[in-house]
Amino acid sequence: MADTSDLVLDVRNLKTVFFTNSGLFKAVDDLSFNVRRGETLAIVGESGCGKSVTALSLMRLVPDPPGRIVGGSVTLEGTELLSLDEAQMRAVRGNRISMIFQEPMTSLNPVMRIGDQIVEAVRLHRSITAKEAHDIAIEMLRLVRIPEPARRAREYPHQLSGGMRQRAMIAMALACRPALLIADEPTTALDVTIQAQILALILDLQKELGTGLVLITHDLGVVAQTAQRVIVMYAGRKVEEASVEALFASPMHPYTRGLMASIPAVPASGVPAQARLNEIPGTVPSLVGLPRGCAFAPRCKLAIKRCEAEYPPLADWGGGHLAACWRAEDVAEVA
Amino acid sequence: MFAYLVRRLFLMFVTLFGISIVIFFLLRIVPGNIVDILFAAAGYVDPADKANLEKELGIDRPLIVQYWHWISGFLRGDFGFSYVSEKPALQEILPRIPITARLAGLALLFSASIGIPLGVISAVKQGTKLDYALRVVSLSGLSLPSFWLGLLILTASVAMFGQMPIFNPNPQTWLEAFATYAVPAAAVGFRSAALTMRITRSSMLEVLRQDYIRTARAKGASEAAVNYHHALKNAILPVITVIGIEAAFLIGGLIVTETVFNIPGVARFLVEAIRWRDYPIVQNLVMLIAVVVVFANFTVDMLYAVFDPRIRYTD
Numbered sequence: 264m265a266d267t268s269d270l271v272l273d274v275r276n277l278k279t280v281f282f283t284n285s286g287l288f289k290a291v292d293d294l295s296f297n298v299r300r301g302e303t304l305a306i307v308g309e310s311g312c313g314k315s316v317t318a319l320s321l322m323r324l325v326p327d328p329p330g331r332i333v334g335g336s337v338t339l340e341g342t343e344l345l346s347l348d349e350a351q352m353r354a355v356r357g358n359r360i361s362m363i364f365q366e367p368m369t370s371l372n373p374v375m376r377i378g379d380q381i382v383e384a385v386r387l388h389r390s391i392t393a394k395e396a397h398d399i400a401i402e403m404l405r406l407v408r409i410p411e412p413a414r415r416a417r418e419y420p421h422q423l424s425g426g427m428r429q430r431a432m433i434a435m436a437l438a439c440r441p442a443l444l445i446a447d448e449p450t451t452a453l454d455v456t457i458q459a460q461i462l463a464l465i466l467d468l469q470k471e472l473g474t475g476l477v478l479i480t481h482d483l484g485v486v487a488q489t490a491q492r493v494i495v496m497y498a499g500r501k502v503e504e505a506s507v508e509a510l511f512a513s514p515m516h517p518y519t520r521g522l523m524a525s526i527p528a529v530p531a532s533g534v535p536a537q538a539r540l541n542e543i544p545g546t547v548p549s550l551v552g553l554p555r556g557c558a559f560a561p562r563c564k565l566a567i568k569r570c571e572a573e574y575p576p577l578a579d580w581g582g583g584h585l586a587a588c589w590r591a592e593d594v595a596e597v598a
Numbered sequence: 599m600f601a602y603l604v605r606r607l608f609l610m611f612v613t614l615f616g617i618s619i620v621i622f623f624l625l626r627i628v629p630g631n632i633v634d635i636l637f638a639a640a641g642y643v644d645p646a647d648k649a650n651l652e653k654e655l656g657i658d659r660p661l662i663v664q665y666w667h668w669i670s671g672f673l674r675g676d677f678g679f680s681y682v683s684e685k686p687a688l689q690e691i692l693p694r695i696p697i698t699a700r701l702a703g704l705a706l707l708f709s710a711s712i713g714i715p716l717g718v719i720s721a722v723k724q725g726t727k728l729d730y731a732l733r734v735v736s737l738s739g740l741s742l743p744s745f746w747l748g749l750l751i752l753t754a755s756v757a758m759f760g761q762m763p764i765f766n767p768n769p770q771t772w773l774e775a776f777a778t779y780a781v782p783a784a785a786v787g788f789r790s791a792a793l794t795m796r797i798t799r800s801s802m803l804e805v806l807r808q809d810y811i812r813t814a815r816a817k818g819a820s821e822a823a824v825n826y827h828h829a830l831k832n833a834i835l836p837v838i839t840v841i842g843i844e845a846a847f848l849i850g851g852l853i854v855t856e857t858v859f860n861i862p863g864v865a866r867f868l869v870e871a872i873r874w875r876d877y878p879i880v881q882n883l884v885m886l887i888a889v890v891v892v893f894a895n896f897t898v899d900m901l902y903a904v905f906d907p908r909i910r911y912t913d
Contacts, residue, residue, distance in 0.1 A: 322816055324812065324815055324816060353818045353819075353820060354818065355818070356815070356816055356817065356818035357816060357817035357818035357819075358818055361816065362816045364809060364812070364813065364816075366809050369808060369809040369810065370809040370810055370812070370813045371810055371813065372810040372813070372814065372828055372831075372832070373810070373832065373906075373907075373908060374831045374832055374905065374906055374907060374908075375828075375831070376907075383817065383819070384817045384818075387817060387818045387819060388818060419907040419908070421907070421908050432813075435813075435817070436816075
């Protein structure tokens, strides 16, 4: 185990379940990972694989009912979050751990001025005057490169473009200089040109403030640009974890390989474009009544008998490259 | 904004003009006039006397002339004379207005100050026993007519205290004034409170699902701040609409409540005036009520812009 002194976040065996009419399902099952100061960890996977529930679990904002965290530990800067009471947890949220969401259009309160929303975030955690908080809010808006921050602070969300709103969200999330920032698909709802700007902004600020970053995305392109380490999730479980270089060089889980094959490539000039994009056949299985064995087996070209019978353990294949697949060694050959 | 206001005021004027025509002609369609009623009571009818009286009151003239006479007087503030008391109609109406206004104001205050918080609580505690209990109470509020509730209150107070609340025309202290108006206002406001609660609840349930509520929680805001500061601010618009409409409907509720509680307000006075076909009183009073309703609607629309920055009245 590496040195743990600069760990910001340490998640162990996190388990979040949902109680629904059709039964209990494990949205996050036995998930462990950690984030160092200033490090970017990407969590990737298809919709419904448990990425967002993981994020909400870290914030302890899983809607209860129907959801509940039933096991594991989440340690933020040495404090066990899962054992805090609600008031103590509120003091952590927005202060030591912050979150930005996928939908900048709907994530800001439409009837509050942008500035006031940032001021609120600051004053919830710092005993300072309204004037001082207002100055911080303007400073934050300047930091996220919103032009004319003093004027924008007086505006309402509907007066800002999507990119601007996401910048304002980032300003709000970072206003208290959190140790950890969780970005849940922060650029998915934005235009491609704006996406790059927002990502660059998040990374710049992360560097400047030394924040640990958990970046949740389904876009491997984003991962390659931003993260140091990657976790691939499937059906609530971690199926692969590696440094970004190792993952892109030699993915060890067939699911990861499938995700990579689905990235459309720009054809070289003169070469006819691929007629059809590669896809992973099938869909993420319903989390109610998962198979006993590997959840990906029904969609996997490499599946063998054992895959359906036994869940493969997460094994270290060298250099901290973890993968949960019986056939991890064969994945590279097949591709 | 200025052009919008001008257009809006013009439309209000047109609306009121339409209402004045409806009031005037509806009243004439109702069979019988004050002269018929007086002479029917006397038993003997001398057609000449009757014609004289009609001429004296001006109700023998063509309708269009009568209408012009009335509406031009109304605009000048000349309401004419009551047929029944023969006193200036304005003198009859004016002293009763504060009584009804206090009653209506207190009823609306009850409905907002009880309905909105209970609606928020019911939404936040959705699906709990408390929510069900509150919904049953609000359903009963919607189902009980205010006159019946008023009678029930009177009967209960006689049974329990041996007396019933009597209208005190000259309350000496604030407390006495409150005591005088509180019970009838509660009787008539119960329905509005129930309606306000239901609208607040459903509007809150809608808002509580929104992304920005999650954002507020992620900031570390307390439940109270999330519910009352972030959610209620967004959920309040439909509630304002309903309270505005209720303010208008309240007049109807007050007619029976004032009768049941024997309160000398305009609503009960209006019913008596209709019974006597006291045209000057009825016409002018209904017209005044119409003005109040039209302005209440206007106020609600203006409040929209205050509560929701996305709504701006432009030209």
